[in-house]
Amino acid sequence: MSNVLVDCAWLNEHLDDKDLVLFDAFMLKVVGKDPIEYSEFVTIPGALPFDIENDFCNNESTQLHALPTPQQFTKHAQKLGINKQSTVVIFDNQGIYSAPRAWWTFKVMGFENVKVLDGGLPAWIEKGFPTTSAYTQITGSGDFVANCDSSKVTDYQAVLAELNNPQQLVVDARGSARFNAEVAEPRPGVRAGRIPNSVNLPFASLMDGNGFKSKQALSQLFSNIGSEDSERLVFSCGSGITACILILAAHEIGLSNTILYDGSWAEWGSNEALPLG
Known part of the structure; x- marks a missing residue:
C-alpha cells in the first residue's frame, strides 16, 4: 500500500x-x-x-x-x-x-x-x-x-512576511487561466491574479482520469516547479480545498515540508492591501 x-x-x-x-x-x-x-x-x-x-x-x-x-x-x-x-x-x-x-x-x-x-x-x-x-x-x-498541529497551516501574514525568502515556495493549485489572470475569479469581489513569487501546479495536471498519476509522474511535476530547492512548501488554491490535493500528492512522493495557506486566493485576492504577482 x-x-x-x-x-x-x-x-x-x-x-x-x-x-x-x-x-x-x-x-x-x-x-x-x-x-x-x-x-x-x-x-x-x-x-x-x-x-x-x-x-x-x-x-x-x-x-x-x-x-x-x-x-x-x-x-x-x-x-x-x-x-x-x-x-x-x-x-x-x-x-x-x-x-x-x-x-x-x-x-x-x-x-x-x-x-x-x-x-x-x-x-x-x-x-x-x-x-x-x-x-x-x-x-x-x-x-x-x-x-x-499549527505547523501544518499558515495565514496571509506569515506568507507575506516570507514572500522574498527563497526557502519558501508558494504553490497555487488553481488552473493556469486563473493563475495568470486571464479570466475573472468565480467569487464576487476577488481580484484576478496570483501571490507574488508563487508557481502554478494545477490540481488537474496531477490526475489520470479520476485518480492520481503514477508516483514517477507526480515526482516529475513537483521537480518541474523546483520543490526540492525549498524548505517550506506553502500550498494555495481558490479557498483551501484543492490545495490539499497537491499536499496529498507531495506526501505520496515523500515530501513532508508541506503547509496549507487556508485562506488561499479567496482571502488574498479580496484584500486590496496585499500585493499581486
Whole structure:
C-alpha cells in the first residue's frame, strides 16, 4: 500500500474491519473542474457523511472554508465514532476533489492513521463494487481528542512576511487561466491574479482520469516547479480545498515540508492591501 492512498480492492477487502471508519467527504459545489453528476444519491456501503462545508468548517471565520477549531473537530469526530485506534479512509464522489481536504484536516488535528481512496466513488463504481443509496447509521461515540498541529497551516501574514525568502515556495493549485489572470475569479469581489513569487501546479495536471498519476509522474511535476530547492512548501488554491490535493500528492512522493495557506486566493485576492504577482 502507498503512503497515503488505498485502492478499491484494498478497501473492499477491509470494509468490515472492526476499527475502519469510512467517510464520504462530499461538497455541494465543485469549482475548477467539470463536476461528475449523479441521477440519484449513491455511496459506498458503510460510509458516513463528512460534511466539510458545515460540521468540519469554522463558519464563524471571515475566510471561506476555514478549518474547524480543535473543539469543533473533536465534537463532530466523536459523534461520528472516531477513536484513537481507528483507521480512517476517505473518498469523495468526484474521484479526487474534496477527500484530500478532509485527509489534511485530520492530519492538522493530530490524527495520523488516515487514508484516501484513489479514484473515489467513480473508481469504485467503475470496478463494479457494491453501492448503496444511504449512509450507514452511527453506532456509539468515539474518544479522539484533537491536538492541532499549527505547523501544518499558515495565514496571509506569515506568507507575506516570507514572500522574498527563497526557502519558501508558494504553490497555487488553481488552473493556469486563473493563475495568470486571464479570466475573472468565480467569487464576487476577488481580484484576478496570483501571490507574488508563487508557481502554478494545477490540481488537474496531477490526475489520470479520476485518480492520481503514477508516483514517477507526480515526482516529475513537483521537480518541474523546483520543490526540492525549498524548505517550506506553502500550498494555495481558490479557498483551501484543492490545495490539499497537491499536499496529498507531495506526501505520496515523500515530501513532508508541506503547509496549507487556508485562506488561499479567496482571502488574498479580496484584500486590496496585499500585493499581486
